[in-house]
Amino acid sequence: MTYRLRVDPIACTAHGMCAELLPELIELDPWGYPILLSPVVPPSVMDHARRAVDACPTMALLMEEGIGRPLLS
C-alpha cells in the first residue's frame, strides 16, 4: 500500500511547518508555499510524514492511500 502526500493549495497559508518537519520530501518555494519533491512517501520517513501532516495548522497537508487519481476529471 503506497501513501501519497497532497497539498490543498486553498487551505495552505504558508506556515512552513511541513518543510521543517519533512525536508526530505518538502521544500518551500520563494513565496513560502510547499513543493512536494515526491508525492509518494517512502517507508523510511513515514513517521516524519505523519507528524508533518498532523502539525499543519490549516490541515492543508493530506496523506492519502492508494495508487492514483480517479479517472474522471
Add this chain to the structure above:
Amino acid sequence: MSAFFHGPALWYATRATGLVTMLLLTASVLLGILTTGRFAGGNWPRFLTVGLHRNMSLLTVVFLVLHVGTTVVDKFVSIPLTAAFIPFTSSYKEFWLSLGAVALDLLIALVATSLIRNRLGLRAWRWFHWAAYACWPVALAHGLGAGTDRSTLGVFMLTIGCAAAVTGVATWRFVGAARAGAR
C-alpha cells in the same frame, strides 16, 4: 486520615495546582497566538511553536484535573463534583466558582474538538477554537475571585504578568495583521 481531608494540605494543593494551571493555560494561549502570528526565530522553528502549544494544552488539562480533584476531595469546604462542570451549583463562592466551571467546559470543548480535528473539518474547528479567547480571561477571573491568595503580592503579580503577556502578544498579532491587511 481525616486530618488529611480536613487539614490544610489539600487546600495548599488546590491553590498550587490552580496557579500552575493558570500559568500553563497562559503559556498555551501565548503559543497559540504565536502560531497564527507565524512566529519563528533563528533557532526556533515554527513546528516548535505549534508542538509546544499542543503539549502545553494537554498538560494544562492534567493540572486542571488535579486542581478540581483536590478541591472536591477537600472536606474543609464542601464542593460537589458537579460544581466543576455546571455553573451555579456550589454554595461556596458561587459566582467565582461558576467562572471556573465555565472555563473548564470551554477547555474541554477546545481540547475535544482539536483531537477530532480531522473529522470536524477546518471551518468548524476554527469556529470552536475562538473560544480560547473566552476561556482564558474567565479562568483568570476565577483565580482572582475564588482564589484565596489574591492578597499575596507574588500571586497577584503573577496573575497581572500573565494578563500583560497575553494582552501584549495579542496586540502584536492583531494590530500587525490589521496593518498588513488580512488575506
Add this chain to the structure above:
Amino acid sequence: MTSVALSAYRAPELRLPRLLAGVSYYHPTGLAEHQELYGPLPLRAAVGRSRPGRPRPGSLIDLVERSGLTGRGGAGFPTGRKMRSVAARRGKTVVVANGAEGEPASCKDRLLLTRAPHLILDGITLAAYAIGADEAHLVVHGQEADLMASLEDAIADRETFGVDPVPIQLTGLPARYVSSEQSSIVQYLSGGPAKPTFSPPRPHERGVKGRPTLVNNVETLAHLALIARYGHGWFRGVGTPAAPGSTLVTVGGAVARPGVYEIEMGTPIGQVVMMAGGPSERLQALLVGGYFGAWLPAAFAWPVPMTHADLRAVGGAMGAGMVIALPVTACALAETARVVSYLAEETAAQCGPCMFGLPALANTLIELAYQGGWGRAVKAIATLVPLIERRGACRHPDGATQLVRSALTAFSADARWHDRHGPCPGVGRAPLLPVPSDEEREWDWT
C-alpha cells in the same frame, strides 16, 4: 433508436451548418421557429436512467456515448461517459449548463445563447431527463443584462407551453475569469462565492448542494439536442471517426472576416482561417485554444487538424475552439505579456503559487517584451514556470504557464532577441488579443 422524420432541416443533404442552421442575424430563434426547424423536443427518446452494466438500448446516454460527443467547453471529455457517471450515483442529480464564457477571445457560446437558445434549453431538459435530475441551471455572466433578459424570455416561452418538466433556473455569475470554472459555478450555486474549490470531490460526485452534478458547456448540450433527434449515425456523418461531429470555433486576429464559424471536427487550421476570409496580413503564428491554449508557428499549424488529440500531439491545445491569427507586424511576446497580466489580475487569490507566481511571471514578461531582459529574463521565466504550474487548486495558473511555455518555444528566437536588445517595433502595434476593459470586469465575488 427512434429516428425522427428529418423535416425542415434536411440533415442528410447538408453537412453543415447544424447548430447554426437558421440562425438569424437580427433576432433570437423563437420557440415556434425552433420547433419548425428541428422538430419537437424528443423526450421519449431519453427513456430511463442507465444503470452500470445494464444499459438500456435507446436510452439517451447510450446514444450520446455511441455518437462520440465530447465536451465543447475546452476539456474535450467524452460527454456520454460523464453523463453515465452522474446517472450511476444515488439520489437526485443536478444539471448545470455552463454558458459563462470567461475567455475574452471566444464568442461561440454567446452566439448560441443569443441566437439559438432553444437548442441549449432542449439539451438541458434532455440531459436532466436522462440522468434523473430534478434541478436544472443555466449560468451565464450576470453583468450582461441583455443576454439575461433574452434568456429569461426564452425560458418563459417554454414555461407557457410546459416544454420543460424540470424548470430551468437562470443564474448570473460575477464577471470574474475564474468564476466560469466548473467548481466555482458549483460553489456559487450552493450559496458560496464564485471561486474554485479543492477537489476531490469532483462535481459528478458531490456538486451543487452536495448532490451529483453534471456540468456541461452550452454548446455540448446544443449538440445533444440534435443527437436526440437525429441519432448517433447522423452526428458521426461529419468530422473524423476519432473526433466526430461539428464544432463552433471563434476566429480572430488578422483575418478578413473574424467571427464564429461552425466546422467539422478535424478541419485543418489553415482551412478554418480561409473560411474566415483568410489572413488580412502575412502571418507569423496562430494562437489556438485561446488563453489556455498554445502558440503555433503559422506554417507549422496550417495543416494540423482541429481535434483535441492532434493539437495535443503538436504541443498545442484545442480549448474551446479559438484561432487567433498573429501577423508579422505584431509582437507575440507583448501580446502574451498583456494576456498574462490580465490572467494575473484574475486569480481567485486563494492559492499562493498562483497569487504570487502569476504577477511575477507577468512582470518578467512585460520586462522582456517592452524593456529588454538584460540577458536574464528568459532564464527567470524558465525558473518561474515550474514553480507555478499544477500548484493551484484549479487550472487557472496552468493555462497561463502553458501559454508562456508555447510562446517561448514558438518564439524562442524573438525571446532571445528581446532579452538582449529590448523591444521590437511590433510592440507598438495596436493590441490584437482581446482583454476586457476595467469597466467590463467585476471586483466582487458574490
